[in-house]
Amino acid sequence: MGERVAVNPGRVDWCGDNPGIYLKDDPAGEWLSLATFFRVTYSPHGPGRAMIVVGAPDRDAGHPQAPNLCITDNRALSDYLIEGFVSKFPSFRGKVGLAAMATLALDGHETHGSLETVYSEVVTGGGVRLEMTWSQIGTPFAVEVGPENSPTGAHDMYNLFFEAKDASITVNGEALPGRAVDRQFFGRTMSTAFLALSETWVTPRT
Amino acid sequence: MPLATPIHPGTPDWSGENPGILLKEDPEGAWSAMALFFRIVYSPEGAGEALLLYEDPMRATSLPQVHNVMLSDNEPMARYLMAHFIGKLPSLGGVPAFSAVQYLALDHVETSGDARSRYSETLRAGDLKVELIWEDLGAPVALELPVHETGTKEHEGFTVLIESRKASILVNGRALPGRPVPRVQAGLQTTSAFLYFSETWIWPPAAS
Numbered sequence: 001m002g003e004r005v006a007v008n009p010g011r012v013d014w015c016g017d018n019p020g021i022y023l024k025d026d027p028a029g030e031w032l033s034l035a036t037f038f039r040v041t042y043s044p045h046g047p048g049r050a051m052i053v054v055g056a057p058d059r060d061a062g063h064p065q066a067p068n069l070c071i072t073d074n075r076a077l078s079d080y081l082i083e084g085f086v087s088k089f090p091s092f093r094g095k096v097g098l099a100a101m102a103t104l105a106l107d108g109h110e111t112h113g114s115l116e117t118v119y120s121e122v123v124t125g126g127g128v129r130l131e132m133t134w135s136q137i138g139t140p141f142a143v144e145v146g147p148e149n150s151p152t153g154a155h156d157m158y159n160l161f162f163e164a165k166d167a168s169i170t171v172n173g174e175a176l177p178g179r180a181v182d183r184q185f186f187g188r189t190m191s192t193a194f195l196a197l198s199e200t201w202v203t204p205r206t
Numbered sequence: 207m208p209l210a211t212p213i214h215p216g217t218p219d220w221s222g223e224n225p226g227i228l229l230k231e232d233p234e235g236a237w238s239a240m241a242l243f244f245r246i247v248y249s250p251e252g253a254g255e256a257l258l259l260y261e262d263p264m265r266a267t268s269l270p271q272v273h274n275v276m277l278s279d280n281e282p283m284a285r286y287l288m289a290h291f292i293g294k295l296p297s298l299g300g301v302p303a304f305s306a307v308q309y310l311a312l313d314h315v316e317t318s319g320d321a322r323s324r325y326s327e328t329l330r331a332g333d334l335k336v337e338l339i340w341e342d343l344g345a346p347v348a349l350e351l352p353v354h355e356t357g358t359k360e361h362e363g364f365t366v367l368i369e370s371r372k373a374s375i376l377v378n379g380r381a382l383p384g385r386p387v388p389r390v391q392a393g394l395q396t397t398s399a400f401l402y403f404s405e406t407w408i409w410p411p412a413a414s
Contacts, residue, residue, distance in 0.1 A: 116252070
């Protein structure tokens with residue numbers, strides 16, 4: 001165990017849950033479908049929920065031309081999360097589909113299932129139903145990383161992490177292409193489908 | 207500051223949100239009313255929501271005399287928290303009401319407000335309505351608590367603390383007596399009313 005400081009001197013940016021699903025056909029190939037869900041309890045823009053689906057990462061178009069869309073109940077929050085966090089995550093970095101994404105107002109949100117079996121997040125808005133589903137979920141472990149290991153490269157980050165061996169993203173009931181694959185993350189080989197719960201992002205004090 | 211290795215070597219016990227309001231009429235006196243809410247995303251007994259309410263912490267009795275109760279939508283989870291967490295907290299586990307708690311089924315929970323200004327949880331169980339209201343909220347602080355800084359003295363923990371300097375517990379519309387009082391956590395001067403978000407309790411490797 002390293003030296004611990006009980007009170008992180010940095011600035012808390014946001015906290016909440018942030019599960020994700022990143023799909024490929026070929027583990028060595030490009031991402032085919034990306035999705036991440038946020039249930040935020042604290043942020044500079046208040047609480048809220050947002051599901052971001054980039055079903056055509058390399059296509060410069062948003063919904064309805066391409067399955068690139070965000071459904072949220074707090075537009076200021078989702079803009080903040082996309083600009084400061086999602087666009088810096090390695091899987092989303094430089095993807096034109098993220099920049100071209102349409103944003104729809106959230107009409108409904110439901111969580112189904114359990115971490116012991118199958119877990120899903122469902123959002124609806126603007127006549128669109130998005131669903132992220134995780135199964136074959138592993139046992140949890142706690143993650144705490146500094147900027148050198150955090151997905152943005154700029155934050156301290158804490159969460160409770162579950163990997164899922166199988167996962168799907170659907171848009172209006174139609175599954176997006178790809179499957180969860182293995183990657184190197186946090187020094188381990190683990191799936192590109194995961195539940196990151198009780199997550200906190202902190203900008204370190206300089 | 208975070209550990210040098212990304213993955214904590216301990217075993218997660220439970221995780222979720224854990225805001226509370228502990229009130230006194232006299233800062234030097236006994237607790238006059240206490241409430242601790244749980245929105246659990248992971249525990250050995252599954253997920254769920256629960257509220258421990260001590261309408262009178264100093265009385266070792268429950269309904270129908272006094273609302274010293276645990277409301278939950280997952281009673282095994284609530285009992286797990288009572289046995290493995292609350293019972294080890296000196297403030298909540300060491301008062302007479304702890305041993306008298308009755309368990310009630312939770313019908314409904316509603317969260318409202320914003321953790322930057324005013325935040326509330328409203329719970330209903332049969333004819334009982336409990337409102338927890340946090341106001342005059344401070345800036346959030348991320349805590350990485352080693353064993354000796356946690357309430358149980360058995361776990362390590364991560365959490366985001368947002369202190370509240372004005373808070374109330376309403377039972378069927380009636381405010382319970384008392385107000386938040388100063389307390390110190392991990393050397394941080396804070397209050398006995400708090401929002402704890404993104405909280406994870408971890409058994410250290412030796413205890414795993």
